[in-house]
Amino acid sequence: MQPKTHAIIMGGSLAGLLSARVLAKHFDRVSIVERDFFPEKPTPRPGIPQSRHLHILLNRGKIILEQLFPGLENELIAAGAPRLAPKSIGWFSPTGWATHFTPDVNDLIMFSRDLLDRQIRRRLTENTNVHFLEGGTVTGLLAKGSGAEVAGVSVRFRDRHNPANINEQNLNADLVVDASGKVSQTPKWLKKLGYEPPQETLINAFVGYATRIYECSGKLSDTAPVFVSTAPPFRTRGGALFPIEGNRWLVSLGGGDRDYPPADEAGFLEFARSLPTPMIYDAIKDAKAIAPVYSYRGTENRLRHYERLPRYPENLVIVGHAVCAFNPVYGQGMTVAGLDAQMLDECLKKQWQRYPAGNLTGFGRDFQQKLAKLHTIPWTFAISQDSRYRGSEGAKPNLATRLTIDYMDLVIKALTTDAKVCQAFLEVLHMIESPAVLLHPKIALKAIAQFTSRETALPSPAQISANDR
The missing domain is CATH 3.30.9.100 (D-Amino Acid Oxidase; Chain A, domain 2)
Structure with missing residues (x-):
């Protein structure tokens, strides 16, 4: 009889919840370890300080969530x-x-x-193999022998009714998923296991x-x-x-x-x-x-380059803001979490085609490399916007990004008067179409025409107010 397989997810935010929905199809048991105790009603919790603010689910994200949770x-x-x-x-x-x-x-x-997370948590409870381990703080990664494989996590659990009551446990797993967000401790834990921590790109x-x-x-x-x-x-x-x-x-x-x-x-x-x-x-x-x-104010863009590590342990993957965090004002986070979950599902299907189910040899490295490519477009969009600010700090945009910024200025100027340009821009913004759509001759000619127009500069606030409706 084949042994039961177990996947552990660190973090019960959206990236963790969507990962759980996917992993429930591939593993016998899925455990979500969450530091908070989930509220029964859709109310804020400490682990998602940005939940009180505006969240927009782009069209691509809405499609993905509907596929994962029909209805x-x-x-x-x-x-x-x-x-x-x-x-x-x-x-x-x-x-x-x-x-x-x-x-x-x-x-x-x-x-x-808060409403979205509550609804998704409710739907996940319908999967009998998904379990929420609340009040648990992951304190480290467990490794086998030489440290070449991650074997689980160590967790410090608090009692909901008596927080002073602490229970330390080691939880074994066939796959560990870090969805703990920007506060992820995986770089530090990898260093303890003898691995190089990932390089980081930060733009604030x-x-x-x-x-x-x-x-x-x-x-x-x-x-x-x-x-x-x-x-x-x-x-x-x-x-x-x-x-x-x-x-x-x-x-x-x-x-x-x-x-x-x-x-x-x-x-x-x-x-x-x-x-x-x-x-x-x-x-x-x-x-x-x-x-x-x-x-x-925690809006910095942070990219951890796990795909570049010379050595990478088996049975570990990092998703969501734990690997790539965008400035949330651009509304990409929830949709990218959905894209990450889709990628996790696709990579696992291909893994089982190459190896018997349960064999995750090479899976972690392969997944992080594919995920890095997936994040390229939303990351470029976010940093191209943030690099416009005079006080922006961190890595500076390369020539390709600077050219993208200049071209997008022309597209945005054109969309104020041209419906087709506005349509194309919105399709790209909602991740329905590739940014290549904005380079189509029909769009490019209208954008470039802005460069030769008399009013190429951005209007001043006074000019804008005068034209306000």
Whole structure:
């Protein structure tokens, strides 16, 4: 009789939850070790400090989640998540209002991050081989003999009712998945096992944002959702106003180059008033706030190059923000977590084709190399935006990235007046199409035409305000 197989996931955030859904198809038992105790209702928890802020699930991410959890979209809507047609959203781009048309992209489903995580956790409990080990802090990797193979993790468990009651356990596993996010300790643990820690690429534009939730009443009831982009280096401030479940509106204000929005009520409103369009300020100045202002500034881009390690242990993979963390203001994180899960599924299927089920020889290294290629496009997008800020620190963009930045400026300028350019840009933004679409002659000619136009420079805030609707 073949022995039972076991996979352990470090971290119960979205990357960990989606990994669990995939691993449940390939392993007899899947254990999610999570430091927090999950709340019964969709409320924030310490392990996801950014959950109070705006989360947008791109179309590609929505498709992936629906494939992993059929019917999830309808469940979110039934729980109160609003469905928004793209044409109903006002987008104030770096060069002004984007043209209004009916884009060929699916509706957005808006929700709090807490609601999404709760729904996915509930669906995972339907898999009898998925187990949540709450209150557990992973303290290290277990290795076999010479350390060539990871054999599990050591965990310190807290008692939910008596936190002082600590229980140390070693948990054995055939595969260990690090989905613990930016705070991942795997580089340190690998060093203890005799491996080189991965090189890191860090780019920090010192972007911070603040969020507040309002009751849907008064002028907010008649307000259209709006997203106001920053335009670094000329304009460091932006914001967004979107409805979420519970008949509430979530307002996030952000700024780069340390131009952080204040967390007090007067400062928050003044920051909203300073945006190049008055839509957000007018909507909230007399609205009823039902939560404090919450701030978040952990927005640096961090890429850990596990794919470059000269030696890599068997039976270990790293996913999500534990390997590649993007500035969350660009809304890529949840969708990339879905892409990571898809890649994990595909690589395991190919592994079982090469070897008998359960043999993971070479799997970890192969997966990290494929994942690095998968992350190239979203990583390039994030750093190309953040490198525009004057105070951005870390690795500087190479020539290819600088050319990408210059070309994207022209595309964004063209989309304010051309529906086809705007359509193509949104398809790329939602990861439905490859960025190569923006190089198609029909798009490129319209973008390059902006270079020869008289108004090639970004408009000033005063000019933009004058043209505001």
